[in-house]
Amino acid sequence: MTYIASVNGTALAVFAVVVGVTMIVTYVASKRISTATDFWAAGRTLTGPQNGLAIAGDYMSAASFLGIAGLIFLFGFDGFLYCVGFLVAFLAVLFLIAEQMRNSGKYTFADVLAYRMKQPPARAAAALGTLAVVAFYLIAQMVGAGVIIEGLVGISFPWAVILTGAFMVTYIVLGGMLATSWVQIIKAVLMLTCGVVLTVWVLAKIGWNPINLFRDARANSAEGDAYLKPGLFLSTPLDTVSLGLGLVLGTAGLPHILMRFFTVPTAKAARKSVIWAMFLIGAFYLMTTALGFGTRAILGQGAEKAVGETGNFTVPTLAENLGGDLLLAIVAGVAFATILAVVAGLVISASGAVAHDVWSNIVRRGRDSEHEEVWVAKAAAFAIGALAIGIALLGGEALNVSFMVGLAFAVAASANFPALLLALTWRRFNTTGAVVGVLVGVISSIALVVISPTVWPGPDSEGGALSWYSLANPAIISVPLGFIGCFLGTMLAREPTAEAKFDELKVRSETGLGAEAATGTTLAGGGTRRRRAAAAATATMVPPL
Amino acid sequence: MPDLHTEADWKAVERSPEFRELMRRKKAFVVPATIFFLAWYFGFVFLTGYAPDFMGREFITDGLTVGYALALSQFLMTWVLGWMYMRRANRVWDPLSARVRESVEGATPADARPSTRFRRGELVTEHEEVPQR
Numbered sequence: 018m019t020y021i022a023s024v025n026g027t028a029l030a031v032f033a034v035v036v037g038v039t040m041i042v043t044y045v046a047s048k049r050i051s052t053a054t055d056f057w058a059a060g061r062t063l064t065g066p067q068n069g070l071a072i073a074g075d076y077m078s079a080a081s082f083l084g085i086a087g088l089i090f091l092f093g094f095d096g097f098l099y100c101v102g103f104l105v106a107f108l109a110v111l112f113l114i115a116e117q118m119r120n121s122g123k124y125t126f127a128d129v130l131a132y133r134m135k136q137p138p139a140r141a142a143a144a145l146g147t148l149a150v151v152a153f154y155l156i157a158q159m160v161g162a163g164v165i166i167e168g169l170v171g172i173s174f175p176w177a178v179i180l181t182g183a184f185m186v187t188y189i190v191l192g193g194m195l196a197t198s199w200v201q202i203i204k205a206v207l208m209l210t211c212g213v214v215l216t217v218w219v220l221a222k223i224g225w226n227p228i229n230l231f232r233d234a235r236a237n238s239a240e241g242d243a244y245l246k247p248g249l250f251l252s253t254p255l256d257t258v259s260l261g262l263g264l265v266l267g268t269a270g271l272p273h274i275l276m277r278f279f280t281v282p283t284a285k286a287a288r289k290s291v292i293w294a295m296f297l298i299g300a301f302y303l304m305t306t307a308l309g310f311g312t313r314a315i316l317g318q319g320a321e322k323a324v325g326e327t328g329n330f331t332v333p334t335l336a337e338n339l340g341g342d343l344l345l346a347i348v349a350g351v352a353f354a355t356i357l358a359v360v361a362g363l364v365i366s367a368s369g370a371v372a373h374d375v376w377s378n379i380v381r382r383g384r385d386s387e388h389e390e391v392w393v394a395k396a397a398a399f400a401i402g403a404l405a406i407g408i409a410l411l412g413g414e415a416l417n418v419s420f421m422v423g424l425a426f427a428v429a430a431s432a433n434f435p436a437l438l439l440a441l442t443w444r445r446f447n448t449t450g451a452v453v454g455v456l457v458g459v460i461s462s463i464a465l466v467v468i469s470p471t472v473w474p475g476p477d478s479e480g481g482a483l484s485w486y487s488l489a490n491p492a493i494i495s496v497p498l499g500f501i502g503c504f505l506g507t508m509l510a511r512e513p514t515a516e517a518k519f520d521e522l523k524v525r526s527e528t529g530l531g532a533e534a535a536t537g538t539t540l541a542g543g544g545t546r547r548r549r550a551a552a553a554a555t556a557t558m559v560p561p562l
Numbered sequence: 563m564p565d566l567h568t569e570a571d572w573k574a575v576e577r578s579p580e581f582r583e584l585m586r587r588k589k590a591f592v593v594p595a596t597i598f599f600l601a602w603y604f605g606f607v608f609l610t611g612y613a614p615d616f617m618g619r620e621f622i623t624d625g626l627t628v629g630y631a632l633a634l635s636q637f638l639m640t641w642v643l644g645w646m647y648m649r650r651a652n653r654v655w656d657p658l659s660a661r662v663r664e665s666v667e668g669a670t671p672a673d674a675r676p677s678t679r680f681r682r683g684e685l686v687t688e689h690e691e692v693p694q695r
Contacts, residue, residue: 094610094630098610101603101636101637104636105599105603105636105639108595108596108599108643109596112592112595112596112647113592228626231626231630232624232625242618243618245625245627245629246614246618246629247610247611247614251610254611255611257607257610257611258607258611261603262604265600285656288647288648288651289648291644292645295640295641295644296641299640303637517569518569520569520576524576527585528581528659528662530575530666530667
């Protein structure tokens with residue numbers, strides 16, 4: 018079973034269907050978006066369940082669809098720890114962030130941070146946090162896309178990267194967040210359906226008793242009992258804890274996830290969307306048990322060659338074994354849709370940081386027109402897409418991206434999350450604190466990963482740059498450093514306006530007083546009449562300050 | 563009734579009994595629930611790191627490990643706490659926060675939107691005085 022062969026015709030047909038459907042959605046969306054709120058927040062008209070699906074589609078990358086099942090197949094229990102961390106993280110989002118974001122922000126999480134602080138420095142800090150997360154996450158996804166598509170379909174790596182980047186940019190430039198949201202919804206439905214089909218098929222094969230997954234997998238592993246125990250992949254206890262910390266706090270600082278809460282009309286809908294996302298994402302992660310342990314139980318050690326070093330081809334291998342070429346092609350198509358939905362979400366959040374935070378509020382000081390803001394956002398999305406394609410092509414297949422998604426979560430947990438949480442809850446917090454905290458969080462997590470054994474001097478080396486430092490996951494050091502940075506920076510300066518405006522931010526974020534309204538733009542329709550009605554409703558809701 | 567055009571007005575809302583009641587009720591759930599989920603989650607993570615043999619122990623039936631059962635309990639905890647949060651939010655916090663908005667806007671409960679009072683806001687030059695656009 019080798020996948021690097023000639024072009025797979027069936028898979029190519031499935032790809033064409035995925036691209037065709039998403040392009041129709043983009044075309045329809047392009048007719049409906051005109052304002053900045055349409056472009057970045059899909060007119061704030063998504064329903065709770067729709068946004069829940071879109072969050073699931075935005076959040077679960079190829080690492081969730083292919084990577085985790087691969088880790089479970091190769092290393093057993095340890096792979097499942099990722100599922101737990103990725104899911105529990107949504108409690109932090111729900112309890113501390115989601116509704117407050119919806120109530121007090123507009124397009125980016127910088128809006129919340131900058132609410133009571135000095136605009137340029139606070140927005141610059143948030144934009145830095147956003148762009149750092151997006152850069153690492155996006156490069157990992159683009160290189161992963163190239164490798165996976167090349168392996169599954171036979172399209173060469175450079176073409177796979179260029180095509181992925183081109184579709185991503187097309188969705189955003191033409192259809193903005195409206196198209197991106199629906200691409201994510203379609204992808205979530207495809208991915209969950211695919212998961213259910215594979216899970217039921219696996220269970221049928223092993224006699225419908227889920228416990229047989231573990232029994233048969235253990236019997237088929239050279240590791241025996243150790244396969245069901247922790248330690249095969251995560252062998253350093255402190256590193257495991259550090260990984261766990263990064264996973265659970267990182268989600269609440271991921272700019273592309275935070276941005277999704279601006280696409281619903283009310284805080285109540287934001288809340289509902291997190292609950293939907295929790296159930297959908299949890300359901301998929303439960304199914305990775307069947308995919309990972311199931312591949313081990315059904316195919317045994319014989320599949321170890323086919324799944325590759327990273328295990329990324331575990332699900333495709335399983336699919337081909339169960340349902341032949343057609344099921345393999347469908348899995349490949351779903352993997353492609355998965356990558357497209359995630360990279361589109363990442364790039365639109367980066368375009369928000371560049372156009373809304375840096376251009377509109379720092380460079381132009383809010384004196385630009387909305388038309389200009391959207392235009393800059395589209396140009397930024399185009400430039401970021403081109404840059405990501407360029408870096409992925411230069412780095413090539415050999416680029417070590419395994420640490421990059423982990424690094425993105427670490428930056429989000431150490432830089433974005435502390436600043437955002439303290440802005441919403443700590444009266445004394447000020448601009449200096451936010452800037453110092455974000456800088457310390459970004460720099461410390463990147464520096465700690467650079468000197469770690471994963472990067473320095475290269476993967477699989479013994480030890481990193483410093484003999485006494487060997488953590489692969491920086492969160493256990495960088496998250497406290499981020500909070501300390503916020504605290505010490507705050508103590509350096511006194512900012513009466515930031516403290517005085519805390520009451521306003523608190524009341525607004527908790528009650529939704531004067532919150533941004535919906536515009537009436539939906540994919541299904543809306544049109545001028547609906548838009549005018551919504552605009553009239555919005556006019557009476559313009560915040561007084 | 564506060565005019566909501568100055569910081570002092572927002573301070574008054576923040577100090578109003580309605581808002582204080584909302585925050586008290588919310589904290590009564592969110593603070594303990596956050597402590598609980600972090601404790602349960604990090605308990606699991608620490609055991610995974612430091613007690614692999616315990617996590618690998620099988621119980622109830624051959625093949626089911628303590629570690630996997632605890633991992634499943636994290637799924638259950640996430641769903642149950644999420645559902646509890648939503649129930650409380652819909653039944654208790656939403657009516658309280660509507661009361662805060664009414665006390666500010668004088669709107670009827672059915673229409674909790676800011677009313678004419680906010681029209682004046684439009685006259686404020688947007689880019690100079692609105693903190694963000």
